[in-house]
Amino acid sequence: MAGVIIAVAAVAYFVGRRESSASASAIQSIAVLPFIDDSSDVDAEYINDKIAESLINSLSKLPQLRVVPRSVVASYKGKDIDPRKVGQELNVRAVVTGRMSRRGDIISIQADLIDLQNVAQLWGQTYDHKVSDVLLVQDDISRDIFENLRLKLNVEEKKQLEAYRFYLKGRNAWNKRTDDGLKQAIEFFQQAINIDPNYAQAYAGLADCYNMLVVYGITQPKDGFPKAKEAATKALEIDEKLAEAHASMAFIKFRWDWDRVETEQEFQEAIKLKPTYAPAHQWYSSFLVGVERFDEAIAEAKRTAELEPLSFVASSHLGWIYYLSGQTDKSIDQCRKILEIDPTSFPARRYLGLAYEQKGMYTEAINEFQTGVKLSGSPLMLALLGHAYAASGKKAEAQQVLSDLEQLQSQRYVSPYTVAAIYAGLGNQDEAFKWLEKAVDERDIWLMNLKVDPVFAKLHSNRRFGDLLAQVRLRP
Template identity: 80%
Template sequence: MNTADRVLLREGEPVPLTPKVFDILITLVENSGQVVGKDDLMKKVWPTTFVEEGNLTQNVSLLRKALGESAGGAQFIETVPRRGYRFVADINVSHGLQHVRPLPTGSIEANGNGGNGANGKPAETNPPVEEVYFSKATDLVAQPGPPSRVAVFQKSRVAYLATAALAVVAVVGLFYFTGWSKAGEPNAIQSIAVLPFIDESGDADSEYINDKIAESLINSLSKIPQLRVVPRSVVAGYRGQRIDPRQVGKDLNVRAVVTGRLRRHGDIISIQADLIDLENVAQLWGQHYDHKLSDVILVQEDISRDIFENLRLKLNVEEKKKIEAYRLYLKGRNAWNKRTSDGLQQGIEFFNQAIAIDPDYAEAYAGLADCYNMLVVYGRLQPKEGFPQAKEAATKALDIDENQAEAHTSLAFIKFRWDWDRAETEREFQTAIRIKPAYAPAHQWYSSYLVAVERFDEAIAEAKRTEELEPLSFVASSHLGWIYYLSGKNDLAIEQCKKILELDPSSFPARRYLGLAYEAKGMYAEAINEFQTGLKVSGSPLMLALLGHAYAVSGNKTEAEKVLKDLEQLQSQRYVSPYTVAAIYVGLGDQEQAFTWLERAVEERDIWLMNLKVDPVFAKLHSNRKFGDLL
């Protein structure tokens, strides 16, 4: 192993390794004979990037294969359960070249000294020769490991010279065949095309995933100023064709292409991605990925990260920062998409990390605003706590980039739910959609506004458009059920939510809207069952309040009052919407208490108040004068 030029040779021939796999090898060899903890290894190899342990395991597996490990055969790396890894091959350091000899399975000598004699010195099984150490150029220090694991690998001068000669030949070969520069660095790949992946599933959902990954990869790679990336509109023409990458290279005038295969297994998406150097007709890198559909954003992030490492580009500090900030942004969006309390908090952390790297990152500020908005929706923050922070972040994003569709969408949500400014709400939503027509959340939240102002047909159209843009999103699909319910189309709401629950029984938004539709049709037992199941899944005060209302309208006053007590106790732990408490009193027929809680909702600027006029739960209050005053 030549650490200076980052080359690993086997019998004089180069062994292909990705940069991260080579980093793992260096780290393990530097600490030869010693256990390197998994956390320490991940921090060393990915110092500025959060990665899961599975990434490390996968790369160690690739390293083992490259070194030639096999069951019952030579062993280079030992897994130490629950701790980490240890390099167990014998090593010899000489003039900047490090040779490793695998430790045969079960080769620890009976004396426990790993080949040492009784005095702890190397047993002279070979003619004694001079010992050689790392040169200063390697920036490594020879660290002898425990005697039981590391023995000095001694070679004769003739053997050393022969090996050195092979190394020179190999380096010259690499220069000739891979286009390394005179300075010892490989020529950078400065043009690339991401070709449509081959879809081995053959269903519409997989086609959508394919498009999503290709679009995201192209956007990600386009962040590098030095790299010319062929637009998606151009490469889309290759979909479904038998492709010769070399011909594509000539047609598009690119040095490299990304190709791949995609297969869906239930809620798991499997992808094989490859980076091909067309100039040298060589595969520079290939990797297999398995992710849940809900984490589809992370597939693209993983692939783009690995491609960056293999393009041989010399990035300056600012370019590296922008790429790292973008990766953190993608992680933040993936966490936000989960719509759970933990996911939203994770999203805030990732977006803040991206902003710390790039203070002018408008998209990250918009993501931050979305997280605070959703923390209010899911009752983790009071409106007065979450919305001001969301508004500050969205405004900052627009100060940086006034054409940021995500930020306009975030601000529209705030104008609607917090500022109660309908004119500004409409303007912001329309601006967002004009800037980025395919941004699904803009259509989703615009539909919520439209249904609240009784523009039902438009609301349904926008909700359907959301589902078209995000066909795999249960959030988008369940939202259409919600709009159907508020529009008085309960049968359609029931049909929509049942479809979702067949695919994902844990979708509590679908449980919520299905229960409401059942309740509107007088099917109280079915409604109670859905709310009970949704409560078990989510633990949400909103779901508990809906259950209380269902008990009330079904005539079960005792259980409804019990829910009211539970909500009162819960208020000390998390935010409980006054609007939802008022709904229970409506079900109990206590209009005085219902209006008391609705007035409190006005004081707190409860987010659900904007639905008051169209919410079937409050239909019995319409004839009361106080209801008109509230509107």
């Protein structure tokens, strides 16, 4: 928990008010002591670490300030400590102390900045934020302190901090995985780039946004992936050691280029550079399951959930990997747990519906997909409902969904892969292969699941299925 308010500490460097007295000199060294958790929340340590990561990144832009690393300060966790003694041990001028509590989805942080030389509290404030907006805590804390203390930053420092704030806002919006959220994230990342044209992380953020616009059917692959590739390439040109950019490029290599060798190289490089970067593990698990390396895929999906314990995207993804790996019961259990906490999680409903369908529980599957359609309005969810109707023998309802999807094509991108699934459920293999060929032409992202997707199991014995696998390079 030591890192949660490092941004508060960062400002200490600027607290010096250039007064004539020596006691008012600028603070150039600081330590953030472990915060006390008043709620005993099991997720508190994760929340603190998540905030700390972004705050430390912000501090790195202020080289004049020496900040004691988290790994050192963590040794004080759980101890009854005297701030003055810690200051002497760590040879720092100031320390930050504080408390954190949680009420439902709101986290409350009280932070105090103490000048050890003068034994004086320089600043204290309480901040309340939603857990889902955890990345914005650092931004609000640092911004408010700068304003309240009237800090004087030089031009370059102002630019760096402003760009970083836009980057944090971009990541926060991207994490929501909604149409509006992704488009807003693009604006934030672009604003960061406008301030700092060499901001590699912002370019990686742009790449991730364009990738997700395709995933969620907001943009066609031909429109989204080239933009994503351009942004990821730019990020790597600026910083070839940026894990986020390698993960973005790996996603593109897998879903767009169909290059299995380079895909794995990029994912492994991303994880090597930043083992705690959850999206790299998540997307790598999708690659692994697509090439039938099920045990490795499940291990990577579990690692994702461990790294992001508060993320329903990460936890529902594990349910998806269980499903594609043939572990249907585990998929059902995983998705049910999520829906008990958040009934509005349409990814969890998607994967739960698929798992129910695989077990022949068609009534339950149809109910999940119907709820998912209401929650998301997604053509993907509608297509899954159509397949469930078809598989359960409700051919009229399945045909109606096909008609509805045809009308939707003028408004939203409709994945031909998902239309093929409905025809496969109806037993019309000729139409199923016709739409799968269309999916190949459009480089539909879901084609990378073709080899393991249970909805196409009845097509495996058809020679054309093997030809399709060869076209998308899913055959060794």
